[in-house]
Amino acid sequence: MEPTDDAATPQLGDLLDAGQGLIGQAESFVMALWRPWVGYQLLIALGLFAVAHVARMVLAPRLHDWMRAREGWPMWRIRWLVVLHKRLRAIIFVVLIWIVIFVMREVTWASRTYQLGIIANLATAWLLIAFATRLIANPLLRKIVRYGGWVWVTVSILGLTDQVAGALDSAALSLGNLRISVLMVLQAVLIVGVLWAAARFLTRSARGRIAGNADISPSMQVLAVKAMQLVFYGTAVFIGLKAIGIDLTGLAVLSGAIGVGLGFGLQKVVSNLVSGVILLLDKSIKPGDVITIGETFGWINALGARYVSITTRDGKEYLIPNEDLITGQVVNWSHSNDFVRLDITFGTSYGDDPHLVRKVAIAAAMAVPRVLEQRPAVCHITGFGDSSVDYILRFWISDPTGGLTNIRGNVFLALWDAFAEHGISIPFPQREVRVLDRSTLAMRRAAAAAEKDVTQV
Structure with missing residues (x-):
C-alpha cells in the first residue's frame, strides 16, 4: 500500500x-x-x-x-x-x-x-x-x-x-501498519551488527575451549560448535529485531508456510542436513578418519552441514554429500582403532624351499618402517600355480593416514632385496610351442627346405 x-x-x-x-x-x-x-x-x-x-x-x-x-x-x-x-x-x-x-x-x-x-x-x-x-x-x-x-x-x-x-x-515509508524509517534501518544494522560480532566472538572462544577438551570426541566437538553457532547467531538476530521494535509474532504463520514449501522443494538439502546430524551423533566418522567410499580413498578434513570434505593422497578434495555416507557402504580404516592389516601376494619357484621363503618374507616385512612389531607379520601358502608357489603376506600398520600404496610398495621392494640375497627366484610364465609333423606350418617348412636344397644344387 x-x-x-x-x-x-x-x-x-x-x-x-x-x-x-x-x-x-x-x-x-x-x-x-x-x-x-x-x-x-x-x-x-x-x-x-x-x-x-x-x-x-x-x-x-x-x-x-x-x-x-x-x-x-x-x-x-x-x-x-x-x-x-x-x-x-x-x-x-x-x-x-x-x-x-x-x-x-x-x-x-x-x-x-x-x-x-x-x-x-x-x-x-x-x-x-x-x-x-x-x-x-x-x-x-x-x-x-x-x-x-x-x-x-x-x-x-x-x-x-x-x-x-x-x-x-x-x-519513513509506510506500508499498511508497517512503518520503516531511516532511523529504524540504521538502528537495525548497528544493533544486529554488534550482536552478530559478539556472537561470533563467543563462538570462537567456545570453539577453542571445546577443541582443547580431550574428553570430547571430534564429532561431538563439531556438533557442539554448530549448535552454539545456531543458538548465538539466532539469538543475535532475534534480540536485534526486537530491540528496534519489529513484531516477530506475525512472522510465525509466514515462516510455517515457507517451511512447508521448502520441505518439498529442498528434500535433498534437508536429507543431507539430517544425515550430517546423525553422523555427528553416532560418531561413525570424525575429522581425521581415513575412509574409502566407492573409488575414493582419503582422510576427512571437515564435517559440514551438507557435505563431508575428503582429501585424497593426490591432493584432490572431494565433497561427499552426507546422505551418501548414511546410505552407502563406507570403509572407515580408523573407526574404533588405528590398526590396519594389509595383504600382498607373490609367488616363488617350485625349486625354492617354502619354509625358507616364509621365514625370509616375514623378516623382510618386519624390517620395513611403519610395519608394527607388536603385531607380527604372517605368511601362508595359498596354492600351487601353473609356474609358481603362491603366497600371501599379511602385516599391520597403525597410521593409515600415511598412505597404503606406499607401504605396500616398500614391502614389495624389501621382498625383492631379501629374495635376491637368499637366492629365491620369482618366476614368470613361460610357454613351449611345438609344431606337429602333419600340420600346415610343418608342411610349409618342409616345402621351403626342399626348395632351398634344389636351388643350392
Whole structure:
C-alpha cells in the first residue's frame, strides 16, 4: 500500500522542522568559534595533533622493529600489537589532550577547556570504537559498525541526538501498519551488527575451549560448535529485531508456510542436513578418519552441514554429500582403532624351499618402517600355480593416514632385496610351442627346405 498525500505531508513537515533544527545548531557552533577562548582551544588541539603526528613518526619504526623481534608470541597478541601500531597517533593524541585538559583545569577555569573536553571525548570514543570493531571479522560489517558508531557517539557528544533522530525518523515509508524509517534501518544494522560480532566472538572462544577438551570426541566437538553457532547467531538476530521494535509474532504463520514449501522443494538439502546430524551423533566418522567410499580413498578434513570434505593422497578434495555416507557402504580404516592389516601376494619357484621363503618374507616385512612389531607379520601358502608357489603376506600398520600404496610398495621392494640375497627366484610364465609333423606350418617348412636344397644344387 502506497502512502497517501495526507500521510506524506506531516512527514515532510517533520523532516523540514528537524532539518531547520540541525541548521540552527550548526550556526550556533560556527558563531561560537569566533570567541577567543574557543579559537585558542582549537589551536591547542591542532598543536597536540601535530605533536602526536611527529611522535608517531619517531616511535612507529621502533615499535615495528620491536614487534618483529617478538618470536614465539601468540598470534592474538601480535594482531593487537599491529592494531596499536596502526592507531599509535590517535593513542598519543588522546593521552596528550587529556593531560593538557587536566593541567588547564588546575590552573584556569573549567569553561576554558569546554571545547577541548568535547574533542577529547570524541577522540577517545572513536579510538575505543576502532579497537572494539576489530573483533568483527567481516570487513564490510566492520566498516558499517565502525562508521555507524562514530556517527552515533559524535551526535551524542555534541548533543544533537534528538534533532538527528527526529530527522532520520521523519524520512519513513509506510506500508499498511508497517512503518520503516531511516532511523529504524540504521538502528537495525548497528544493533544486529554488534550482536552478530559478539556472537561470533563467543563462538570462537567456545570453539577453542571445546577443541582443547580431550574428553570430547571430534564429532561431538563439531556438533557442539554448530549448535552454539545456531543458538548465538539466532539469538543475535532475534534480540536485534526486537530491540528496534519489529513484531516477530506475525512472522510465525509466514515462516510455517515457507517451511512447508521448502520441505518439498529442498528434500535433498534437508536429507543431507539430517544425515550430517546423525553422523555427528553416532560418531561413525570424525575429522581425521581415513575412509574409502566407492573409488575414493582419503582422510576427512571437515564435517559440514551438507557435505563431508575428503582429501585424497593426490591432493584432490572431494565433497561427499552426507546422505551418501548414511546410505552407502563406507570403509572407515580408523573407526574404533588405528590398526590396519594389509595383504600382498607373490609367488616363488617350485625349486625354492617354502619354509625358507616364509621365514625370509616375514623378516623382510618386519624390517620395513611403519610395519608394527607388536603385531607380527604372517605368511601362508595359498596354492600351487601353473609356474609358481603362491603366497600371501599379511602385516599391520597403525597410521593409515600415511598412505597404503606406499607401504605396500616398500614391502614389495624389501621382498625383492631379501629374495635376491637368499637366492629365491620369482618366476614368470613361460610357454613351449611345438609344431606337429602333419600340420600346415610343418608342411610349409618342409616345402621351403626342399626348395632351398634344389636351388643350392
